[in-house]
Amino acid sequence: MERRKFIGALSLTGMLGVIDPKEVVAIAGNNEQLKLEKAGNDRTYWYKLLYKMANPVVSNLANGTLVKNMPLITSPTFDSRTPAVSYLEAVGRCYAGIAPWLALPDDHTEEGILRKKLRLDAIKGLDSCFAPNSPDKLNFAKDHQPIVDAAYLAQTFLRAPEALWKPLKSETKEAIITAFKSLRNRKPFKSNWLLFGSITEAFLLSIGVPHDEARLNEGVDKLNEWYKGDGWYGDGPNLAFDYYNSFVIHPMMVDTLAVMLSKGLVKAERYDLALKRMQRYALGQERMISPEGTYPPIGRSITYRTGAFQALAQVALMKKLPNTVSPAQVRSALTKVKQNMYDTPGTFDKMNWLQLGFCGHDPEIADYYTSTGSLYMATLSFLPLGLPATDEFWSAPAADWTAKKAWAAKTFPKDYHVDF
Template sequence: MTDRKYWMDTLVRIAHPVLDALSERRLRTVMPVEALKEGRSDYTYLEALGRTLAGIAPWLETGPRTGDEGELRDHMAAMVRRAIDAATDPASPDFMNFDKGGQPLVDAAFLANAVLRAPNELYEQLEPKVKENLISALLATRVIRPAFSNWLLFSAMIEAALYRIGAQWDRMRIDYALRQHEQWYAGDGVYGDGPAFHWDYYNSFVIQPMLVEVLDAVHDQYGDWSDLRSKVQTRAVRYAAVQERLISPEGTFPPIGRSLAYRFGAFQHLSLMALREQLPEELEPAQVRCALTAVMKRQIEMPGTFDDNGWLRIGFAGSQPEIGEEYISTGSLYLCTTVFLALGLPPEADFWQGEADWSARKIWSGGEAPRDKAISG
């Protein structure tokens, strides 16, 4: 099996239960809600949708249109559009919560991020009424006040998506998020999560990808946004280099910080930079693919990762419910799909060609030992 087929099959294995059930308006009926704290059923379904779509979107948008993969892509894209309809239709039994509590802001932002990543498949091809419902759902989140942390980017992402699809948008929510994250930049390609720096993977789960993609969408609106975009992209390249070096020769990575139940979603940023073909010069695309594939195999093939019906279970390496924070539930786990962003690259891209050892594997084998270097800006 080629790595591309392994990635595709694994993505579909993870995403299919969510999208199949929601497309048939029976997600609330069949999806389990594993959580350490009661009350997560108010949020878990939107979590499952937004996070799954954030990961699958590039493949839907630019994946093959012919052959077996093309047929599968077409099938999944149609299923996703039905799922968006079911989630945003007030008459649907699976109509989702976009305005009660704080959590809906997070996962509406992942849904908005998916729309930015696949505007044709996830917006232009929607029926007019579904477009209206989607916009209404995104606008409904404005009643939620974001925490003074990476959450500012959730508000910014929603506004960026509204701008790109031609809806009414709020520049101030974007400007505030951008200004604050510039103040929270800690150096050497890493941002604080709010005023404090945290040893976790939120630079990859949220901060770096959303900064890059929000600025992609709106940078031409103001000169200082355009200037900031170039700095953000330089830092993003450096952080990708750091992420690649975190992957051990065995395909493991440090279990540091919170939200470890997102598993290999910790490498969303590295996969995004591969998708954008903006990897550091010292990294071959193939070595990044091989490193990410090794991580996928270590985690997805651990016994207990899925329940008997194919739903993800809380854990980092298999089923480990104790590793989930109080905000973690079944739907949360689908942020792991963001590691598959590079499936948006065509099969003939350099990323999918050949085999190559990644940095830690080279160094720990006693072979080539490429030097690492910080950036100053």
């Protein structure tokens, strides 16, 4: 079904194999080599940057050393929640961003070698951290925060079931299902959090596990009631002018409804409406990228950096960009944003862990719920790496994005309010 292509993963080959670590290091390169990638090879820049970002989380989880090695830095205003929730944050968010890339089939390119290494480590890491007495055991039992990051882990499995769910050990799968079910004793807050409950139940539904019907429906129903128009949902009854429509609302609304549609629980018209709204929001996101490749640091959670563009990235991955927005202009715009943000000293520490801040290192800008693990929402802007290198998104020549055209006195499309 066309509507569900984005949650289906391509078949994988060669799940087993030995990869020479020296070969991986040589391909990944050091920080200076990453900065020197040519503008004409955006995909190389993207995948090396994503590998740099994700590998500390994934490789340490695979080695049972995430808790040991991840620097657990919290906001200066961090609240009373258990700081250990940060490890689940790092895993759920990072995995959700890398999932489409890891779902591509193996090949013998430089990219393919890195991708296979990361995928095998990702599987090994999940098997490890859900094993009894694991030193990296993830917290699902305390606080409300695990509701959030279980949802990103569920979204991971929806985005790459063949690559990241099916290869897991049976005991790992059972442990994950039990962990997800255990969250039912805590209610999500009346905000975008309702979608966290919905998508977790949607994943359980997708694998044939009995789901909580009320929890599944509450998120998609309430957020629909809170729709404000022109592609914007309220975060609760009121509109919040921040990036939560992208961090959470549009992607999880569409992904949840896709599962419900596949199971005959909603009509196609409802999914189509949610997708149209996400497309409208994505169009606005592309226009918010300045000619210089910057974007407004507005609202909460700006330490999630380019995770702010998840909605635009997912629409590109789904090949559902609005007709007035070309894949090449989205790629070019997001590449420039990434260069501006991630080439700035201080964004990563010496071991390539993300540091608190927006553009660079600035702990003071972090919110009261923010810690090291929270920052891996940034991977969510890399979703188009799930498109093969031959896809137009990557193969088309670089193109000016809307604001760059507008401020260069070039022709660009008009924009109007929409009523759906």
